[in-house]
Amino acid sequence: MNENTATAKPSFITRLANPSRFIGLADRLIPWLTGIGLILTAIGLVGGWLAPEDYQQGATVRIMYLHVPFAWLAMMIYGVMTLAALGTLVWRHPIADISLKAAAPIGAVFTLLSLFTGSVWGKPMWGTWWVWDARLTSMFVLFLIYLGLIALTRATPEPGQAARAAAIVTLVGALNLPIIKFSVDWWNTLHQPASVFRAGGPTIDWSMLWPLLVAAIGFTILFSALHLTAMRTEIWRRRVHTMRRLAAQRADRTMGGTA
Amino acid sequence: MSHFAYIAVAYGGSALALAGLALWLVSDMRARRRELDHLHDAGHRRRSDRQETLREAK
Numbered sequence: 001m002n003e004n005t006a007t008a009k010p011s012f013i014t015r016l017a018n019p020s021r022f023i024g025l026a027d028r029l030i031p032w033l034t035g036i037g038l039i040l041t042a043i044g045l046v047g048g049w050l051a052p053e054d055y056q057q058g059a060t061v062r063i064m065y066l067h068v069p070f071a072w073l074a075m076m077i078y079g080v081m082t083l084a085a086l087g088t089l090v091w092r093h094p095i096a097d098i099s100l101k102a103a104a105p106i107g108a109v110f111t112l113l114s115l116f117t118g119s120v121w122g123k124p125m126w127g128t129w130w131v132w133d134a135r136l137t138s139m140f141v142l143f144l145i146y147l148g149l150i151a152l153t154r155a156t157p158e159p160g161q162a163a164r165a166a167a168i169v170t171l172v173g174a175l176n177l178p179i180i181k182f183s184v185d186w187w188n189t190l191h192q193p194a195s196v197f198r199a200g201g202p203t204i205d206w207s208m209l210w211p212l213l214v215a216a217i218g219f220t221i222l223f224s225a226l227h228l229t230a231m232r233t234e235i236w237r238r239r240v241h242t243m244r245r246l247a248a249q250r251a252d253r254t255m256g257g258t259a
Numbered sequence: 260m261s262h263f264a265y266i267a268v269a270y271g272g273s274a275l276a277l278a279g280l281a282l283w284l285v286s287d288m289r290a291r292r293r294e295l296d297h298l299h300d301a302g303h304r305r306r307s308d309r310q311e312t313l314r315e316a317k
C-alpha cells in the first residue's frame with residue numbers, strides 16, 4: 001500500500017486479509033513456534049516425570065501432563081474456530097474461513113487424545129474405561145461436532161463455498177463449551193471438578209502445577225505452528241484451484257476460436 | 260496391567276497420533292506446493308504474479 005494514499009493505517013488484522021502477507025508472516029513464524037513449542041513441551045513433560053507421584057494415584061498422575069493440556073486445547077481450538085466464525089460472518093475476513101477449516105482436524109485430534117488419555121487414566125483409577133457422565137459425554141459431543149465441521153468444510157466442490165454454513169454451525173456448537181467447562185459443577189460426575197482454573201486458585205501443589213502449565217503452554221504453541229502450517233496449505237490449495245479453473249477457461253476459449 | 264503399562268499406552272498413543280497429524284499436514288503442504296510450482300512452470304500465473312512475469316520476460 002502506498003503511504004501517500006493511505007489515510008488511516010490499517011490494523012494488523014486488516015493487513016492480514018492479504019493472503020500473500022499472511023503467508024509471509026507464517027513463513028517466518030512457523031520455524032520459531034515449532035522450536036519453542038517442542039522445547040517447552042519437553043521441559044513440561046520431563047518436569048512432570050521428575051515431579052513427585054500423587055499420594056493417592058501414584059505414578060498414573062503422569063497421564064495428567066498430557067490429558068489436561070489436550071483437554072484444554074480441545075476447547076481452546078474450538079474457541080479459535082468460534083472467533084474465526086465471527087470473522088467470517090461479521091467482518092467477512094478472507095482468512096477467517098481458512099482458519100476455521102484448517103483448525104477443525106487439529107481440534108478433532110486433540111479432543112480424541114483427551115478422551116483417549118482420560119480413558120487409560122480412568123481404567124486404573126476409576127475401574128472403568130468410560131462412563132456416560134456429563135463431562136465425558138459433553139467432550140464426546142465436542143468430538144462429534146469437530147467431525148461434522150470437517151465434513152462440512154470439505155463437502156463443496158469449490159473450496160470455501162461452505163464458509164457461511166460452517167461459521168453458523170460453529171457458533172451453534174460453541175454452546176457446548178460452557179456445558180463442558182461447568183458440567184462437573186452442574187451435574188454429579190465421576191470426573192473430578194476443576195483444580196487449575198477455578199475461583200480460589202489452583203488446588204494442585206506447585207511441584208505438579210508448574211510442569212503442567214509449561215506443558216500446556218508448549219502444546220498450545222505447537223498447535224499454533226500446526227494451525228499456521230495448515231492455513232498456509234489451505235491458501236495454496238485455493239490458489240491452485242483458481243489457477244486451474246482459469247487455465248481451463250483459457251483453454252476453452254482457444255478451442256472455441258479454432259473450431 | 261500394571262500402572263506403568265497404562266502410562267506407556269497414554270504417552271505412546273499420544274506421540275503416535277500427534278506425529279501422524281504433523282506428517283499429514285506436512286505431506287499435504289508439500290503436495291500443494293508441488294502443484295503450485297508445476298502450474299508456475301507451465302506458465303500459469305496469478306494476476307498478482309503478473310508484475311513478476313513481466314520482470315522475468317525482460
